[in-house]
Every structure is written in structure tokens, then in C-alpha cells.
Amino acid sequence: MTRPFLPGFLIALGILIAGLLVAFLVGRYPVSIAELLDVLWSRGTGRSSNVSPAVENVVLLVRGPRVVAALLVGAALAIAGTAFQGLFRNPLVSPDILGASSGAALGAVLGIFFSLGVLMIELFAFAGGLAAVAAVYLIGSMLRSRDPVLVLVLAGVVIGALLGAGVGLIKYLADPYNQLPAMTFWLLGSLAGTTVADLLPLLGPVLIGSAVLLALRWRMNVMSLPEEEARALGVATMPMRIAIVAAATLVTAASVATSGIIGWVGLVVPHLARSLVGPDFARLLPTAALLGGGYLLFIDTLARTIAPVEIPLGILTAVIGTPFFIWLLADMQKSWSS
Amino acid sequence: MTLEARALSIGYSDRVVGHGLDVTLAAGEVLALLGPNGSGKTTLLKTLLGLLQPLAGAVLVDGRATSELSSAELARLIAYVPQVHTPSFAFPVETVVLMGRTAHGGLFSAPSAHDRAVAADAMERFGIDHLAQRPYTMISGGERQLVLLARALAQEPKFVVLDEPTASLDFGNQGKVLSEMRALAASGHGVLFTTHDPNHALRAADRATLLRAGECIAEGPVREVLTQETLAALYDAPVDQVTDSDSDTVAFLPG
Numbered sequence: 001m002t003r004p005f006l007p008g009f010l011i012a013l014g015i016l017i018a019g020l021l022v023a024f025l026v027g028r029y030p031v032s033i034a035e036l037l038d039v040l041w042s043r044g045t046g047r048s049s050n051v052s053p054a055v056e057n058v059v060l061l062v063r064g065p066r067v068v069a070a071l072l073v074g075a076a077l078a079i080a081g082t083a084f085q086g087l088f089r090n091p092l093v094s095p096d097i098l099g100a101s102s103g104a105a106l107g108a109v110l111g112i113f114f115s116l117g118v119l120m121i122e123l124f125a126f127a128g129g130l131a132a133v134a135a136v137y138l139i140g141s142m143l144r145s146r147d148p149v150l151v152l153v154l155a156g157v158v159i160g161a162l163l164g165a166g167v168g169l170i171k172y173l174a175d176p177y178n179q180l181p182a183m184t185f186w187l188l189g190s191l192a193g194t195t196v197a198d199l200l201p202l203l204g205p206v207l208i209g210s211a212v213l214l215a216l217r218w219r220m221n222v223m224s225l226p227e228e229e230a231r232a233l234g235v236a237t238m239p240m241r242i243a244i245v246a247a248a249t250l251v252t253a254a255s256v257a258t259s260g261i262i263g264w265v266g267l268v269v270p271h272l273a274r275s276l277v278g279p280d281f282a283r284l285l286p287t288a289a290l291l292g293g294g295y296l297l298f299i300d301t302l303a304r305t306i307a308p309v310e311i312p313l314g315i316l317t318a319v320i321g322t323p324f325f326i327w328l329l330a331d332m333q334k335s336w337s338s
Numbered sequence: 339m340t341l342e343a344r345a346l347s348i349g350y351s352d353r354v355v356g357h358g359l360d361v362t363l364a365a366g367e368v369l370a371l372l373g374p375n376g377s378g379k380t381t382l383l384k385t386l387l388g389l390l391q392p393l394a395g396a397v398l399v400d401g402r403a404t405s406e407l408s409s410a411e412l413a414r415l416i417a418y419v420p421q422v423h424t425p426s427f428a429f430p431v432e433t434v435v436l437m438g439r440t441a442h443g444g445l446f447s448a449p450s451a452h453d454r455a456v457a458a459d460a461m462e463r464f465g466i467d468h469l470a471q472r473p474y475t476m477i478s479g480g481e482r483q484l485v486l487l488a489r490a491l492a493q494e495p496k497f498v499v500l501d502e503p504t505a506s507l508d509f510g511n512q513g514k515v516l517s518e519m520r521a522l523a524a525s526g527h528g529v530l531f532t533t534h535d536p537n538h539a540l541r542a543a544d545r546a547t548l549l550r551a552g553e554c555i556a557e558g559p560v561r562e563v564l565t566q567e568t569l570a571a572l573y574d575a576p577v578d579q580v581t582d583s584d585s586d587t588v589a590f591l592p593g
Contacts, residue, residue, distance in 0.1 A: 086427070089426040089427075090426065091426065091427075144351070215446040216445070216446065217448065218440065218443070218447065218448045218449065219440070219445065221429070221433065221437065222437050222440050224425075224426060224427055225425065225437070226420070226423070228384065228387075228389045228418075228420070229418065229420050231388075231389055231409055232387055232389065232413060232416075232417070232418035232420075233413055233418075233437055233438065233440045233441060233493070234409050234410040234411075234412070234413030234414070234440050234441025234493075235409060235410075235440060236408070236409045236410075237409075274427075278428065278429075278430070278473075279427035279428055279429055280429065280430075280433060282448060
């Protein structure tokens with residue numbers, strides 16, 4: 001029997017709430033639940049709180065923006081991964097596959113190389129991500145093939161490799177004392193420097209892209225069928241694919257521009273969400289968003305607490321993601337051969 | 339209502355597969371398309387469905403070229419039952435059938451209560467309503483073929499086009515699918531299917547079209563078109579004919 005929706009959704013919601021609590025409470029400056037609720041309550045009602053200003057600062061200024069950013073970036077990457085996996089009918093696909101992440105990386109590294117401001121670096125990352133996907137798509141549509149999806153994925157791999165070489169070249173040319181550490185830090189992914197000002201440029205694109213994908217939820221179900229079947233069912237697959245790729249890329253690029261490159265979330269979380277509520281996008285997208293937010297909140301709390309120095313997020317997600325990927329591969333091999 | 343192809347050339351931008359093809363399918367009739375591997379059956383099917391553009395000629399529904407219709411308009415006229423395959427994701431059977439309703443809904447809409455009722459009727463008609471909540475990946479090949487038939491019916495089309503609907507089924511399910519195709523025609527649909535078995539054409543079809551190397555070599559009522567001679571010529575292989583003198587039923591044996 002297929003899985004009922006509510007239990008799975010509630011589990012995802014529970015994980016998100018647990019992630020939020022852990023992210024607010026745990027750290028070098030421990031905060032109690034009572035203090036957290038007091039600060040949030042007084043903030044919401046406008047009354048003055050009973051807790052010390054230090055606690056208030058930790059909750060609202062230090063951890064607050066970072067918690068919101070982790071929530072949004074995790075949800076964004078999970079939603080984009082869910083969309084890409086459905087569109088490419090391949091559960092091993094992730095937002096990196098069309099070059100979105102590597103394009104954003106090259107853009108950001110260029111921004112750092114030219115010593116631009118933070119906002120310009122984010123804009124460069126954003127433009128890089130969109131340009132890379134556009135290039136991949138152009139190649140895919142120029143090489144007409146019976147299997148357009150395979151051509152797209154391979155074009156993504158090739159463009160990704162080229163962009164990676166570009167990143168390597170700029171790192172090689174960069175000032176090793178001022179620029180290289182910033183680049184490395186950014187390429188490994190981190191939410192450490194997040195401020196309230198970073199949240200709006202993140203929130204807007206994530207909301208727009210997610211709203212588009214959620215509105216197309218039923219079409220996305222049909223798009224996960226083979227191309228010709230989807231067309232025979234009345235879906236104009238070409239414009240639909242462009243719309244879904246554009247929305248998912250927008251969401252990815254916005255999150256990469258904020259947090260740097262955090263791999264694996266977009267691969268791992270959609271699988272967990274699918275195992276909770278099944279493959280229907282109407283259920284899958286909201287569940288993946290909650291789960292992705294909760295997942296990255298836990299990862300980010302780990303990143304800032306398990307060692308005296310912050311551990312880059314990309315490293316933690318890779319340590320968790322690699323064994324998961326191998327398990328997935330073995331599991332799929334099993335179902336292919338049976 | 340008729341689905342017609344006139345002077346159709348089919349193929350891909352770099353390769354012509356067939357030319358000069360005329361096909362007529364009327365409402366309420368079953369047409370079988372036979373031919374050896376590589377004769378262009380699938381290419382013709384895809385061109386009739388509007389999945390491939392004709393290289394020359396046109397596909398017409400009631401005299402109107404299908405190339406002028408949108409995907410959704412076309413899907414409300416012609417449903418496609420592809421060969422059974424294993425999908426990537428484990429959608430419940432009900433959702434797969436509901437996908438047949440896509441062309442009836444708006445761009446941003448999900449299936450309505452009416453859509454669910456139509457899908458439920460289609461599942462009941464093919465006797466698969468008890469499978470509604472089972473994942474499509476976990477049912478048998480015969481059941482999947484019935485699910486795809488139910489999806490085509492839920493599409494509420496005028497014509498149903500099936501690609502080798504009996505190919506991967508056991509003997510019992512082959513019979514079931516053949517009689518369901520007859521039932522679709524009886525309810526006013528025009529049905530077109532490809533097959534490698536002339537007996538299936540004799541059993542289910544009113545007319546047959548024989549395709550060899552991209553050309554139509556015979557076309558007409560099944561009993562007239564499907565003879566020992568035409569089949570031997572079509573497949574370039576010896577064929578035996580068995581006739582039951584009481585019922586005048588004919589069957590062919592290969593080899």
C-alpha cells in the first residue's frame with residue numbers, strides 16, 4: 001500500500017521543530033527553552049523581556065539570522081533536488097547536475113578575485129549559476145537526440161568540469177593571503193557570516209521559485225513519465241521543462257549565493273522525503289522543504305559546535321552524503337536486477 | 339469521426355523511414371498495424387500521435403490537421419498506450435490513472451473530484467479498482483497494461499493508439515487485452531494497435547494495414563488482408579494456415 005500523507009508530513013515537521021530548537025539552544029552560549037520562548041514572545045508582542053540583553057543578542061542577532069538562513073537554504077536545496085530528480089527521472093540527480101552550483105562557484109570566485117563587495121559577489125554567483133544552466137540547456141537543444149535528458153545531464157557534467165577548471169585557474173592566480181582563504185571558505189559552504197541583511201535576497205527568490213514549482217505540482221508528476229508519454233497526455237514538455245529548470249535554478253542559485261556550495265542536501269533529502277510520503281509532488285515538495293530545513297539546521301549546529309573551529313558545511317554534508325549515495329546505488333542495483 | 343493520414347512521409351530529420359502512407363481509422367473500429375521489425379510501425383504510430391512531425395503529408399482528425407492542435411487538444415482526441423515499462427517512481431495506481439486527466443485540467447490545477455470519479459470508473463471498468471492504492475511499480479505486467487488502458491480511457495479520447503499491447507503479457511492477459519480493445523471500439527472509440535501476431539489482429543481487429551520497409555503493401559478487412567501469401571511476403575518467411583471448417587475460424591502458425 002502507498003504511504004498516507006499525514007504521518008510522514010508530521011515526522012518532517014517534528015524534525016524541523018527539533019532542528020530549530022537545537023539550533024537556537026545549543027552552542028558556546030547555551031540558552032534555555034524558557035529564555036528562548038521569552039525572547040521570541042516579547043519580540044512578538046513588543047513587550048520588554050525578563051532575560052539578560054546578552055541572551056537576547058544571542059537569540060536575535062547571532063543565532064537568529066543564521067537559523068533562518070539554514071532553514072531557507074536547506075529547504076531551497078531540497079526543493080530544487082526534488083524537482084530535478086523528478087524532471088530527469090533519475091533519483092541520483094541533484095541541483096549540481098546542470099552546472100548550477102559550479103556556475104555559481106565560478107561567479108563568486110571571480111567576485112572575490114576582483115575584490116568586489118559581498119552583494120556583488122552574490123550577484124555574480126547568481127548570474128554564474130543561471131548562465132551555466134543556460135549554456136547546458138543550449139548545448140542540449142543544439143544536439144538533437146532521441147534521449148534529450150541524457151544529453152542534458154552529460155552536457156551538465158562537461159560544463160561543470162570546464163567551470164571547475166575556471167575556478168582552479170582563478171584560485172591559482174588569486175592572492176594567497178587575502179583572497180584564497182575567502183574563496184576556499186566560500187567553496188566549502190558556510191553560514192557563519194550570515195546577517196539579517198542577507199536574508200531578504202535569499203527569501204525572495206526561494207519563495208518565488210518554490211511557489212512556481214508548487215503550482216506545477218501535478219504537471220511535475222506527469223513530467224516524471226517518459227518524454228513521449230507526458231506529451232501524449234497533453235503536457236507541452238519543452239516549455240514545462242524550461243519553467244521547472246528555471247525555477248529550480250533560481251532557488252539553487254539564491255541559496256548558493258548566500259551560503260556557498262553545500263552539496264548533497266539536494267540529493268539526500270528528496271529520498272528521505274519520498275520514503276516518508278511517496279512520490280506525489282503535491283505532498284513531496286512541502287515535506288522535502290521541511291525536512292531539508294531541519295536537516296541543514298542540525299548540520300549547521302554540528303558545524304559550529306563539534307570542534308573549537310567551525311567546520312565547513314560542505315564537508316559535513318559530504319561525510320554524511322557519500323555513504324548514503326553508495327547505499328542508494330547498491331539499493332538501486334538490487335531493484336534493477338530483480 | 340475519423341483519424342486519417344494522407345500521403346504521409348515519416349521519419350527523422352536525417353532518415354526517412356516510410357513514405358506515401360495512407361491510414362484511415364473510423365470511430366468504433368479496430369485497426370491492426372503489422373510489419374516486421376524495422377518496418378516503421380513505431381515511427382508511424384508516433385507520427386499519428388503527433389509525437390513526431392510528418393516529413394510530408396498530414397495527419398487529420400475530421401479533416402483538421404493535428405499539427406495545428408495544442409498538446410492538450412490532441413490529448414483529448416487521441417490517447418496513447420505505450421509499451422509497459424518500469425517507471426522511476428512508485429506512484430499509486432490511482433495517480434497513474436489520474437494522469438490521464440491532465441489534458442482536462444488547467445496548467446496549475448490538480449485533479450478535481452470529477453477527475454477522480456472518471457478515473458474510478460475507468461479502473462472499475464478494467465477490474466483494477468482494488469489496486470488503486472498499490473504502487474504501480476509493485477503490480478504485475480498484465481495489471482500494468484490494464485492500468486495504462488484505464489489511464490487512456492480516463493483521458494476521454496476519441497481514439498486510442500496502442501504500441502504492442504500484448505507483447506509482454508502471458509496468454510491469459512493477452513486475451514484480456516484483446517477483448518478490452520474490442521470493448522473500447524464497441525463504446526465508440528477508434529482503436530489502432532501494432533502487433534507481431536497476425537492471430538491477435540484476426541481476433542481483435544476489423545481491418546489491418548501491413549507495413550514493409552516503410553511502405554504499405556496491403557490494407558483492408560483482416561480476413562481479406564491476412565492470408566498465407568501476404569503474411570509470407572510480409573515477413574519473408576514460411577507460414578502455415580489452419581482453418582476450422584465448422585466455424586471458418588482461421589489461424590496462422592509461423593515456421
